[in-house]
Amino acid sequence: MLGEVESRTTAGSRQVRARKRQSGGSEEFPGPVDLLNTLQKRGWEWAVVQSLHLLAGHEFYRLVQEVQSCQLRTAIGLPLFWSPADYLAFAAAMRNRLQAIPAEEAILLVGHGTDHASWCTYPALQHLLTRELGRPVLVGALEGYFTLPEVIAELRRQQVRRVRLLPLMLVAGLHVQQDLVAGKNSWAAALTAAGFQVATTVEGLLAWPGVVQLFCQHIAQALDAIPGRDLLQLPSSILHGHALCCAGLLGSCSEYHRASSAA
Numbered sequence: 001m002l003g004e005v006e007s008r009t010t011a012g013s014r015q016v017r018a019r020k021r022q023s024g025g026s027e028e029f030p031g032p033v034d035l036l037n038t039l040q041k042r043g044w045e046w047a048v049v050q051s052l053h054l055l056a057g058h059e060f061y062r063l064v065q066e067v068q069s070c071q072l073r074t075a076i077g078l079p080l081f082w083s084p085a086d087y088l089a090f091a092a093a094m095r096n097r098l099q100a101i102p103a104e105e106a107i108l109l110v111g112h113g114t115d116h117a118s119w120c121t122y123p124a125l126q127h128l129l130t131r132e133l134g135r136p137v138l139v140g141a142l143e144g145y146f147t148l149p150e151v152i153a154e155l156r157r158q159q160v161r162r163v164r165l166l167p168l169m170l171v172a173g174l175h176v177q178q179d180l181v182a183g184k185n186s187w188a189a190a191l192t193a194a195g196f197q198v199a200t201t202v203e204g205l206l207a208w209p210g211v212v213q214l215f216c217q218h219i220a221q222a223l224d225a226i227p228g229r230d231l232l233q234l235p236s237s238i239l240h241g242h243a244l245c246c247a248g249l250l251g252s253c254s255e256y257h258r259a260s261s262a263a
Contacts, residue, residue: 008035033066040072048222050077050215052170054205057116075222080205080214081121089217090125091132093210098133105199106136106160108151110180110187111168113141122146136160139168140187142179148187152194162197171204 030038032049039047049067053060056079067074081087098107107129111122123146126139136158140151155163165188167176181188181200191198205211 008039032063033070036067036070036072036074040070044072046073046075046226048075048077048219048226050219050222051079052215053079054111054168054170055079055081055114055116055118055121057114057118075225077215077218077222080211080218081125082218086214087125087128088132089210089214091129093208093214094129095133096210097208098135101164101199101201102162103135105162105164106138106155106158107133108138108140108155108163108165108187108191109168110140110142110165112175113144115144119144142175148190152191155191155196156194160196163191163199165191165198165200167202167204169204170206172202173204176202176204 036047036049049063051060051063053063060079064076067076078086081090101107109125109129113119113122119141122139122141122144126137126146129137129139138146138151138154140146140148146154165180167180169175178186180186181202183189188198188200
C-alpha cells in the first residue's frame, strides 16, 4: 500500500520533544517545521505529513497551519476519524477486539475530549458503534461531553450492571493509568463506587491492527493526492504525534505493508 517511502518521526508538542531529548537519546528529534525545512534543503520536492490525532481539533489545525508556512510542498494525512468510512473501519476493528469480552458487559470508551467544534466526534462515534456492534457502547471524555456523571446516569438509564472500560487513546500512557484505571479519583474507581462491576482493558488503539491499517490508508491517500508522484522525488512521510505513537505506527505500518504485498 505504501510502497518504498522513507519516513521520519516528529512531534508537534514541545513537551514531548523535550522529554525525548532528556531521555538521553542521541537521535535528533526536530519539530515538524524544522524537519520540513531540513528536507527541503536536502532536495525533497514533497512531503506527506501524517497526523496521529484522533479527530480534527485544535492540535490538528495548528499542525496544518504550521505545515502551510513551509516552502516544501506537502500533503496532509487526515486524523483517525474523518469520513464515515473511517468510523465504519474503526467499528470493524473494534468488533475484532471485543470477541473475548462477554456480551453482557457494556463498552465504555474514554478519550481526552476537546472544546473544539469537533467534540461531536464522540457522540457520533457512540451512535455508530452502538448500531454496528449491536451492544451498549458509550463514549466518554476526560474533558467535555460525555462527562463521568453523564456516563453514570446513562448507564443507569440503560440498567447496565457490568462495564468494560477501554481507553480511546493511541497509547496506554499516564492518562490511562492515572485517570482511567488506577487511583481513587479514576473513572474505574468512580464507576465501582456507583455500583457497577468494572473490568478494564489497558491498551492503546495502536495495539489494534485495524487502527494501524486505517492510519496507513490515510498515508496512502495523502500520497495519492500528490500530482505526478511517479515522476517526482518522493518525500519522507512524517508521522506527527507523540514519539511513542510514531514509533509504534512506523513499525506497524511496515508490518502491514509486508502483509498487504504478500496477499
